[in-house]
Amino acid sequence: MISRNHLADIKTTNQVNIIRNGIVDIPMLQVLSPDGDIVSGATVPDIQEETARKMFDAMHYVRVLDERMVAAQRQGRISFYLACTGEEASTVGSAAALSDNDMIMSQYREQGALAFRGYTTKQFMNQMFSNKADPNKGRQMPIHYGDKPLNFMTISSPLGTQIPQAAGYAYGQKMAGKEAVTICYFGEGAASEGDFHAGVNMAAVLNCPAIFFCRNNGYAISTPAEEQFAGDGIASRGIGYGVPTLRVDGNDVLAVYQATRKARELALAENTPVLIEAMTYRLAAHSTSDDPTGYRSKEEEEAWSKKDPIARFEKWLSGKGWYDAPAYAKHLDTLRQEVLAELKLAEKVPVCDIDEIVEDVYDTPPWHLQEQRDQLKAHIAKYPGEYPKTAGGVK
Amino acid sequence: MTQMNLLQAINNALITAMTEDEKVMVFGEDVGHFGGVFRATSNLQEKFGKARCFNTPLTEQGIIGFANGLASQGSVPVAEIQFGDYIFPAFDQIVNETAKFRYRSGGQFSCGTLTIRTPYGGGIAGGHYHSQSPEAFFAHVPGMKIVIPRNPYQAKGLLLASIRDDNPVLFMEPKKLYRASVSEVPDEDYELPLGKADIVQEGKDITLLAWGAQVDIIKKAADMALEDGVSCEIIDLRSILPWDRATVCESVMRTGRLLINHEAPLTGGFASEIAASVQEQCFLYLEAPIARVCGLDTPYPLAHEKEYMPDELKTYEAIKRTMNY
Known part of the structure; x- marks a missing residue:
């Protein structure tokens, strides 16, 4: 990128030269065509069978999880869920290109990345049932996962806040001499937040090895992308901030994998952020709290269903002889049973003891929190029937 | 003991902290070579290098977001917000992120190492955008500590304690006293207790x-x-x-x-x-x-x-x- 600061020589012109429609038309990298064939002239990433199978498994895993958990929410077993159906290639393909030492800071629709890292069904369930086995101690709504051993930062609901944080985290990794990057996921809607502009600009100026991965899935709840921004997507902004940028077909897992690997190499070699815009589509509703039929057409959904990232990858795997359809159908059945079994176990695990309500606000509870906890416990002890979840712990 | 004004005491505390722990980093608008608009960070970049004391772009939400990320990674950020009046773009990062990081992750991650320094208060003919005292907004935020020194001796001891405390601290400096308040300040390292009147x-x-x-x-x-x-x-x-x-x-x-x-x-x-x-x-x-x-x-x-x-x-x-x- 050319830095045109106040010290730079800038060419002059005697023409009133208003630039319209951007400077470049940013294409998107594609390796697999929507039919699952290798695009002519594309380089297939060097990918081992084991990695390819693991990616495929993670993509299927989250689709099964999504189906089950949306159903569980409908049954009233959990309060909320948020599916990533249609975006499995973006989240899994990018995570597969990372090292386990790389920090993942996600928005909330990246369970594919988490599953790829090795988060177990039991862990997913404990988080979603807010029980005492959840390392986040049941303090957040379902889908706000976080796991330090897997280098997966605990999710926060406010949109975009993780973007400047990723710049800072990556700067810290660099200062500590770690051979690691931070990947930061967000949607095209979140990219309208001030934190996006603050974070990407800071990462560029301060040379932070961070990958900003935008899932441009067409919708921010009900607001379509055309009502979100007028420019050439999110990628054009990377260019504006002096950040190496590429756009990728987000439903093509091989392209996402290849793009992210390249971004990681560049980030480490040059201490630079890289912006990736993955063009994809949220086949699911935003969350279990909305119904997409109110804001988009069946035809549009069907058109995107035909670009299903799982079907596309499956065809490529078949061609390689790495996919056995009957065996896989059996595997998916087992998976569905496992999810259901763990769900039933997790919903029976009690919530944390009431003492936890004041823990982790500070490193140790100060006097006022101790006082409030004691008053609360005395109150619960007086009306145990009204507080059945915790009354047992205050006798 | 050295006679110092409040700014010199803060500068001295930052030097002490940065010398003791290489994970301490100081940054904000104009804090680099220039040493901050009030000169609280004078000479830090020369002493400790540009990687540990640096200018940031002009974005308060970015500064605190960046600081939250650094803190959660294990570094010890001391972020400066140039005037307390300009802290509000960072309100979301402080209220929803800094303060809740530890709680929401069940103690897995935290911003405990973060210290936010900001000058506050009137008496300098600064009008309504260079004089406010916003401590009460932050007093309503569980997870934050708020510390305010009254003189140079207090400033050094409280700032060192704030930087080393394993909780995020908003350290508010009475800018009216920056040069007006002069007292004897020990040259050695010392801390004064937080949460104690x-x-x-x-x-x-x-x-x-x-x-x-x-x-x-x-x-x-x-x-x-x-x-x-x-x-x-x-x-x-x-x-x-x-x-x-x-x-x-x-x-x-x-x-x-x-x-x-x-x-x-x-x-x-x-x-x-x-x-x-x-x-x-x-x-x-x-x-x-x-x-x-x-x-x-x-x-x-x-x-x-x-x-x-x-x-x-x-x-x-x-x-x-x-x-x-």
């Missing part, structure tokens, strides 16, 4: 409570009251959150009267919280209603700065009213 002067008739630059104001009022034979106990609260209720209440139980002075507007100011707690704890010991001498419920005015300020005369009058209730 300081009894500046003992007295028996009324307790006067303030923090930052207003401690000098209540001292002046106490001297005036002494001429009338009123003995004032003076307490510097030092930490707004968590605040030292025990020391304040113990004093009020002895004197039977309390006056709280702060620069920020009256309504919803931190004096309200103190008054509510003290009446709850000391109801039967109170000889008079708790007095609040505060800023007006207006934006901070420029031409009428003197009239706005809760100065020693207003404090003196309030002492008399409380004594004669």
Whole structure:
């Protein structure tokens, strides 16, 4: 990128030269065509069978999880869920290109990345049932996962806040001499937040090895992308901030994998952020709290269903002889049973003891929190029937 | 011991912290080579290099977001917000992120190493965008600590304690005193306790409570009251959150009267919280209603700065009213 600061020589012109429609038309990298064939002239990433199978498994895993958990929410077993159906290639393909030492800071629709890292069904369930086995101690709504051993930062609901944080985290990794990057996921809607502009600009100026991965899935709840921004997507902004940028077909897992690997190499070699815009589509509703039929057409959904990232990858795997359809159908059945079994176990695990309500606000509870906890416990002890979840712990 | 003003004491504390721990990093708008608009970070970049003391782009939400990321990674960020009046773009990062990081992750991740330094308060002809005292906004945020020093000795000891404390601290510096307040400051490393008030002067008739630059104001009022034979106990609260209720209440139980002075507007100011707690704890010991001498419920005015300020005369009058209730 050319830095045109106040010290730079800038060419002059005697023409009133208003630039319209951007400077470049940013294409998107594609390796697999929507039919699952290798695009002519594309380089297939060097990918081992084991990695390819693991990616495929993670993509299927989250689709099964999504189906089950949306159903569980409908049954009233959990309060909320948020599916990533249609975006499995973006989240899994990018995570597969990372090292386990790389920090993942996600928005909330990246369970594919988490599953790829090795988060177990039991862990997913404990988080979603807010029980005492959840390392986040049941303090957040379902889908706000976080796991330090897997280098997966605990999710926060406010949109975009993780973007400047990723710049800072990556700067810290660099200062500590770690051979690691931070990947930061967000949607095209979140990219309208001030934190996006603050974070990407800071990462560029301060040379932070961070990958900003935008899932441009067409919708921010009900607001379509055309009502979100007028420019050439999110990628054009990377260019504006002096950040190496590429756009990728987000439903093509091989392209996402290849793009992210390249971004990681560049980030480490040059201490630079890289912006990736993955063009994809949220086949699911935003969350279990909305119904997409109110804001988009069946035809549009069907058109995107035909670009299903799982079907596309499956065809490529078949061609390689790495996919056995009957065996896989059996595997998916087992998976569905496992999810259901763990769900039933997790919903029976009690919530944390009431003492936890004041823990982790500070490193140790100060006097006022101790006082409030004691008053609360005395109150619960007086009306145990009204507080059945915790009354047992205050006798 | 060296004679230092408050800025030099802060600079000295930063040098001490950065020398001791290479994970300490200092950054914000203009804090690099220039040393900050008030020069609190003078020479740090020369001493410790550009990687550990640096300018940031002009974005408060970015500075605190970046600092949160650094803190959660294990570094020790000391982020400067150039004026307390400009902290509000970072309000979301502080309220929803800094303060909740540890809680929401069940203690897996935290921003405990973060210290946010910011100058606050009036008395410099700064009008309403260079004079505000926003401590009460942050006092409503579980997870934050808020610390305010009253002189150079306090500033060094409290800042070092804030940087090393395993909780995020908002360290608010009374900018009126930056060059005006000079005192002996130990050259060696020392810390003063967070969450602990300081009894500046003992007295028996009324307790006067303030923090930052207003401690000098209540001292002046106490001297005036002494001429009338009123003995004032003076307490510097030092930490707004968590605040030292025990020391304040113990004093009020002895004197039977309390006056709280702060620069920020009256309504919803931190004096309200103190008054509510003290009446709850000391109801039967109170000889008079708790007095609040505060800023007006207006934006901070420029031409009428003197009239706005809760100065020693207003404090003196309030002492008399409380004594004669």
